[in-house]
Amino acid sequence: MAVIKANSNDVDMLARLIRAEAEGEGELGMLMVGNVGVNRILANCLDFKNIRTMRDMVYQSPGGYEAVQKPYFYQRARDRERRLAKRTINGERTRPATNALWFYRPTGNCPPTWWNQANSGRYKAHCFYVPSREDCPRVY
Template identity: 30%
Template sequence: MIVCLISIFLTYSYTYAIVGEYSGIVKTEAYYYGSRADIIYKVQYNLKKWGYFKGEIDGIYGYQTYTAVKSFQSKNGLKADGIIGDRTLAALGLATKAVSSSSSNNTNNQNVDLLARLINGEARGEPYEGQVAVGAVVLNRVRNPEFPSTVAGVIYQPGAFTAIVDGQINAKIEPNSIKAARDALNGWDPSGGAIYYYNPAKTTNKWIWSRPLIKIIGKHRFCR
């Protein structure tokens, strides 16, 4: 009997050690009704693109987002509970990688990816300096109290960037876009502090022409 108890104790201790060793490495996060997070902007964007969501992309997991998530889950063979977990994120094309880094590092990686996609969609074919400048404009807005305070919030602000409207943010990403995003996040600002930019050959917005010009890089004019 004593031998049996010792055996059980040793088995339990070994199992606990294994679980304890790895439990802190793989962390999953789920998002519920009422959540506010950068990933919610991306969820709303994809749901809107596919016709499930009709509301405003605001990064807040409200009722319209909840019903859209449940509808999406139901149509894609997932448990329709309205909880945005790993399987739902994967079905939305937003699969997350399990990493052992801190949450701040994970946020930084998400910012690089999203900013690179925005640069890719807005400034492919532009001089490299101009690509970094587009990224810098996003970051200048993040620091400006008149705009949302996160990279995702600025990028997905309704009507802010053509690449969101026409879907170019999903275009095949080029290596330079990733490098430009990192340079912008590391503090390089070729725009000179601009919070707006436009291509005069394409814009139909008369208001943007009234903004004070800072500099011209490639086809883009950067302004205050």
Template identity: 30%
Template sequence: MAYSDRELLARLIQCEAGGEGDNGMRAVASVVMNRVNAPGGEYARVGQQSIRRIIFQPGQFVCASETERGAYNPQNIYNMRPEQIHYDIADWAIAGGRLWNLGQALWFFNPFSTNCRSNFPSSIGTFVVRIGDHCFYNPTDAYYQT
């Protein structure tokens, strides 16, 4: 049986940001939904209003992959057991909830340091905010040319 969009989003939230507190989990959910609703660029073409397509777009979320660099990835959405908080945040994001300080962020990553890069990925995203261990990036005009 295929997972619903709600289930997939709850599992991704837990996998990508389960240890980042409520705002960290909300931020990750916001990025997914910003991609789903992107008005242009790559995510508008790939996502076409689909949470499933955004989550499973190749190379986007480590947690959506059962293998990474040729090895089994035990921290994947299939091994997650979401709790009510993950479903609540998924429901909030699907209903249109977004963190106010995140803008239209389309990307996040954990730099494993105290500093966030000013651009990610390359020059199509600019740093907007750090929440927990993750840095978040808004699209530049160049993104919409992708």
């Protein structure tokens, strides 16, 4: 059962986003980017107040995704990424992105905090960051 409302256009949009942000990280990395996106829709806290839809989340500005500024994001969604997007929409969570609202790719090690948010771990090139339970209880 879906944890957020999503129609087929939303699935395609998330599929394109996870591919554009993390294709080089493999399926697990793309699932984690999907986790972050779903969490941002669920959160309604901090930088993500009033982000209620897939479109709100993907095109959030400022604070959104760099991928939407690149042509690769606008290519058609593929079945592989659609399946991954559906898994995250249906609530599948993958550590270290389980409760994460942010990720980024540093040039070296993951800093212990990023914009005052705690590091929850690294997967390949991406570091993931979580809010406190007090600040964002809906992602826990």
